[in-house]
Amino acid sequence: MAQYTRVSGSVGLITLQNPPVNALSAAVRLGIGEAVQRALGDQEVQSVVICGQNGLFCGGADIREFGKEMTGPPLVPMIHAIEAATKPVVAAIEGSALGGGLELALGCHYRISHCKARLGLPEVTLGLLPAAGGTQRLPRLIGVPAALNLITTGHHVTAAEALQLGIVDQVTEHNAVDVAVKFALSVTGKPLHDRRVSSLECPAAPDLDSLFEEAMLKVRVACVQAVRAAATLPYARGMEREKALMATLFGSGQARALQYFFFAQRAVGRWSTPGGARWDTSQPRPVRTAAVIGLGTMGRGITVALAQAGLSVVAVETQAKQLTEARKAVAGMLKRAAVRRGTTPEPGSITYSDQLQAAARADLVIEAVFEDMEVKETLFRQLSAVCRPDALLCTNTSSLDVDHLASQTRHPHLVLGMHFFAPAQAMKLLEVVYGARSSPTAVATAMQLGKTMGKVSVAVGNCRGFAGNRMLKRYLEQAFFLLEEGATPEGVDRALEEFGFAMGVFRMSDLSGLDVGWRVRKAEGLAQSGLTGPSARVRQGRRYSPLGDLLCEHQRFGQKSGRGWYQYEPDPWLHRFLEEYRARHGLLPRRIDQQEVLERCLFVLINEGFQILEDRIVAGPEDIDAIYVLGYGWPRHRGGPMFYAHMVGLERVAQRLEHYHQAHPEVPYLQPCGLLRRLVASGSPPIHRWRRAIAGPHSQL
Numbered sequence: 001m002a003q004y005t006r007v008s009g010s011v012g013l014i015t016l017q018n019p020p021v022n023a024l025s026a027a028v029r030l031g032i033g034e035a036v037q038r039a040l041g042d043q044e045v046q047s048v049v050i051c052g053q054n055g056l057f058c059g060g061a062d063i064r065e066f067g068k069e070m071t072g073p074p075l076v077p078m079i080h081a082i083e084a085a086t087k088p089v090v091a092a093i094e095g096s097a098l099g100g101g102l103e104l105a106l107g108c109h110y111r112i113s114h115c116k117a118r119l120g121l122p123e124v125t126l127g128l129l130p131a132a133g134g135t136q137r138l139p140r141l142i143g144v145p146a147a148l149n150l151i152t153t154g155h156h157v158t159a160a161e162a163l164q165l166g167i168v169d170q171v172t173e174h175n176a177v178d179v180a181v182k183f184a185l186s187v188t189g190k191p192l193h194d195r196r197v198s199s200l201e202c203p204a205a206p207d208l209d210s211l212f213e214e215a216m217l218k219v220r221v222a223c224v225q226a227v228r229a230a231a232t233l234p235y236a237r238g239m240e241r242e243k244a245l246m247a248t249l250f251g252s253g254q255a256r257a258l259q260y261f262f263f264a265q266r267a268v269g270r271w272s273t274p275g276g277a278r279w280d281t282s283q284p285r286p287v288r289t290a291a292v293i294g295l296g297t298m299g300r301g302i303t304v305a306l307a308q309a310g311l312s313v314v315a316v317e318t319q320a321k322q323l324t325e326a327r328k329a330v331a332g333m334l335k336r337a338a339v340r341r342g343t344t345p346e347p348g349s350i351t352y353s354d355q356l357q358a359a360a361r362a363d364l365v366i367e368a369v370f371e372d373m374e375v376k377e378t379l380f381r382q383l384s385a386v387c388r389p390d391a392l393l394c395t396n397t398s399s400l401d402v403d404h405l406a407s408q409t410r411h412p413h414l415v416l417g418m419h420f421f422a423p424a425q426a427m428k429l430l431e432v433v434y435g436a437r438s439s440p441t442a443v444a445t446a447m448q449l450g451k452t453m454g455k456v457s458v459a460v461g462n463c464r465g466f467a468g469n470r471m472l473k474r475y476l477e478q479a480f481f482l483l484e485e486g487a488t489p490e491g492v493d494r495a496l497e498e499f500g501f502a503m504g505v506f507r508m509s510d511l512s513g514l515d516v517g518w519r520v521r522k523a524e525g526l527a528q529s530g531l532t533g534p535s536a537r538v539r540q541g542r543r544y545s546p547l548g549d550l551l552c553e554h555q556r557f558g559q560k561s562g563r564g565w566y567q568y569e570p571d572p573w574l575h576r577f578l579e580e581y582r583a584r585h586g587l588l589p590r591r592i593d594q595q596e597v598l599e600r601c602l603f604v605l606i607n608e609g610f611q612i613l614e615d616r617i618v619a620g621p622e623d624i625d626a627i628y629v630l631g632y633g634w635p636r637h638r639g640g641p642m643f644y645a646h647m648v649g650l651e652r653v654a655q656r657l658e659h660y661h662q663a664h665p666e667v668p669y670l671q672p673c674g675l676l677r678r679l680v681a682s683g684s685p686p687i688h689r690w691r692r693a694i695a696g697p698h699s700q701l
């Protein structure tokens with residue numbers, strides 16, 4: 001797992017070999033330790049170079065080993081042995097040096113980096129801290145302020161930035177290993193004491209105390225405490241502190257959730273459908289030219305996302321005024337993004353037209369017109385006539401029936417949903433919605449295109465609301481019911497925000513606009529005005545809350561109209577309105593605590609997630625978790641709704657749902673769904689076994 005060779009006569013070359021990212025697994029650590037001993041014991045060898053195979057230095061500790069019993073030699077003494085070596089050791093950094101990978105490089109006496117490499121200590125994003133000396137060596141090398149920034153944010157830096165900060169000694173455009181070998185020859189025999197980072201004094205910085213106090217407020221407390229130890233304690237005591245702090249983090253729920261989510265985001269790429277199509281047997285088609293139809297907010301964002309991914313984009317809008325505004329808005333978005341990245345915008349890849357005919361030569365078309373079935377039906381018929389027969393026709397609908405739209409075209413196997421989240425140029429999530437007739441190639445092509453745009457694409461079956469909005473509906477309804485029963489928007493939002501959501505459900509609803517859901521409910525025949533008496537709160541045989549509809553009837557559409565669930569000016573209207581509403585319907589308000597808010601809103605959403613798994617709308621719990629963390633603001637440090645259910649315990653989730661169902665029998669989906677009950681009955685297997693437990697006719701449940 002680490003190859004040792006001698007090159008250029010006197011340089012021992014140690015190559016980490018653990019594809020795909022040369023993570024520091026037990027075997028790699030063992031291999032490095034043995035290779036270092038060999039190099040130091042070899043009389044012919046005067047200096048050593050450490051590199052990674054396949055152009056990537058090292059992605060850090062092997063995260064898959066966390067949570068299991070540690071085997072193999074530990075990392076910290078191995079890095080100490082490298083630093084203590086009496087022959088110069090040079091790290092040749094290509095690709096990435098992250099986490100333990102950078103800590104290994106910091107233990108070397110010199111670091112040479114390829115110009116395209118990225119370096120960083122991202123442990124904090126996994127709920128950990130850099131505990132292989134990272135919190136002690138980096139501040140000694142680049143000073144406390146810069147080290148604190150890198151360690152507490154987990155940000156990666158480019159090779160040029162690393163050179164400026166003093167993390168690396170040289171940056172090259174050539175083969176970094178060749179350059180490092182030459183460099184190693186040139187430093188043979190030079191004194192090493194000043195090159196051992198652990199022996200350096202932390203550079204003095206003014207007002208360190210207030211810097212630490214300020215950083216403490218930004219929550220990465222363990223990281224800050226570890227770096228403070230570097231600034232105030234001798235190296236050996238700092239290392240003890242680093243280890244003790246890491247031990248408190250290691251088994252924490254947050255660390256487990258963040259590490260789970262790291263792999264979940266990657267697992268969704270290995271998609272499959274109940275029809276048997278799979279990521280590894282389906283070939284994506286190349287997409288060079290894409291057309292976007294409809295240049296409202298979503299269409300503009302999608303145009304930018306496609307252009308930034310290097311595609312030629314044909315942007316079509318039939319209304320002249322909207323087209324002119326869109327052209328300006330897109331140019332502005334591209335300019336701002338280029339300024340942020342320090343590049344120049346390339347608007348040349350976008351052509352604009354007011355004619356659908358302009359989409360005729362596109363490989364793939366994404367429509368983002370008004371969310372109305374009739375409008376979209378007509379458009380799909382037109383696209384089917386105008387576009388190439390092999391063009392993929394995609395809809396950005398957030399809830400309409402993809403199969404129905406496919407049936408309007410001549411080639412239904414080439415029709416898909418590509419559900420972007422606003423703002424489309426920035427949000428990481430893409431739901432790729434396959435219909436009953438979508439071909440595996442079509443799914444693979446849309447999934448690949450999402451990846452090219454830098455998104456996490458999740459394959460989702462066609463159903464009302466797909467995965468994300470279908471679950472959201474249950475969550476929103478519970479929040480409305482809680483208001484009926486005595487809760488306030490502030491109280492519900494507070495509970496959800498303390499749980500970790502960036503925004504509670506009512507604040508989120510105000511931001512996205514209450515009229516959007518109202519329009520959908522009207523189209524579904526749910527929202528009806530003027531109903532009174534008990535029938536006002538029952539629709540289609542189930543409990544229904546018309547509160548959202550009533551707010552819209554009072555022109556309270558959220559932030560866009562200045563008022564929604566909140567008033568953006570002093571106005572006691574909403575609480576009075578709720579009191580009158582409860583009195584009118586004979587509802588006795590009661591005190592609702594935070595636990596009930598969380599259980600009602602979150603467990604019902606989780607229950608719908610289990611139903612979605614059971615319906616085979618998605619292939620596994622990771623899909624739902626990726627959708628909720630990346631698209632709906634579920635706190636990442638809680639791993640996603642399905643991981644949260646696993647952490648809480650399936651039995652408890654099922655029990656609490658049952659409890660609420662007994663209290664509210666008119667809400668059928670509070671009843672634990674079949675899959676959840678079967679998982680509990682089969683002993684609540686851990687989340688990584690659910691996929692297998694659910695799969696196909698051979699289900700173990």
Ligand SMILES: CC(C)(COP(=O)(O)OP(=O)(O)OC[C@H]1O[C@@H](n2cnc3c(N)ncnc32)[C@H](O)[C@@H]1OP(=O)(O)O)[C@@H](O)C(=O)NCCC(=O)NCCSC(=O)C[C@@H](O)CCCCCCCCCCCCC(=O)O
Nearest residue numbers: 023059060061062063098099100122130131132246247266
């Ligand atoms: C490296 C990347 C930038 C590459 O990106 P790319 O897009 O090219 O590829 P993918 O991201 O798709 O990855 C490909 C593939 O590889 C898997 N993978 C990536 N990184 C790792 C990894 N580090 N470990 C394992 N597997 C990895 C990935 O999952 C993909 O496979 P899949 O099957 O899922 O498709 C990019 O991959 C990336 O950013 N990687 C993560 C980088 C990172 O976060 N590194 C930090 C790791 S944590 C770390 O290094 C900790 C160190 O500080 C050392 C700690 C020392 C511990 C000492 C402990 C002492 C304390 C005592 C504790 C007490 C214990 C007790 O009490 O029990």
